[in-house]
Amino acid sequence: MSYSLVVFDWDGTLMDSTHSIVAAIQAACRDLELPVPSASQASWVIGLSLESALRRAVPSLTQAMLPRFLERYRLHYLLRDPELKLFDGVREMLAELAAREVRMAVATGKSRVGLNRALAASGLVDAFAATRCADETFSKPNPTMLFEIMDEVGVEADRVVMIGDTSHDLQMAANARVHGVGVTYGAHLRDELESLGPQAVIESVSGLREWLLSRVG
Structure with a gap:
């Protein structure tokens, strides 16, 4: 072929960037006092659209909480931007x-x-x-x-x-x-x-x- x-x-x-994505999901959960997914649970959703990924990784995340969660996730991810290569x-x-x-x-x-x-x-x-x-x-x-x-x-x-x-x-x-x-x-x-x-x-x-x-x- x-x-x-x-x-x-x-x-x-x-x-x-896998570790940074996982860490940002987990940190945003802590910020909103939601159950924190394991590294394997958070990494499994990588590759999906962000909202789809979060609904799978954080089942207790409600529609009302989503904007705040996305804000915290993006903040934590951007803080790790300098580490990405x-x-x-x-x-x-x-x-x-x-x-x-x-x-x-x-x-x-x-x-x-x-x-x-x-x-x-x-x-x-x-x-x-x-x-x-x-x-x-x-x-x-x-x-x-x-x-x-x-x-x-x-x-x-x-x-x-x-x-x-x-x-x-x-x-x-x-x-x-x-x-x-x-x-x-x-x-x-x-x-x-x-x-x-x-x-x-x-x-x-x-x-x-x-x-x-x-x-x-």
């Missing part, structure tokens, strides 16, 4: 894919404001042919993000691979009938990723780079 479009999730796949090797991997004229895109549960800020901070604003966020279309695992990206870039499903660290990413790939690859260095465990039948489950950025470079261009 030769792929001409590689779609990446952002948090936990390109950026090392791309995983080692990501920048080089993207540069090598671009050198082979592979189109790249991002499909993320982040908001548009959040993704734009992350792209600017990491210097990757011009790296992707298309990006989709959960606040401008349907959230994962609905396949609409991928359908919209494929339409915008002009690539058929059989030339597309979706890379992500959660079962939500891989289920979205399956729903869109594109190939999926899971990475274990993010939010979800290997067993959960493997249960979705991806093309591969990979343990490191270096391993992902090797896998992709042998299948593109």
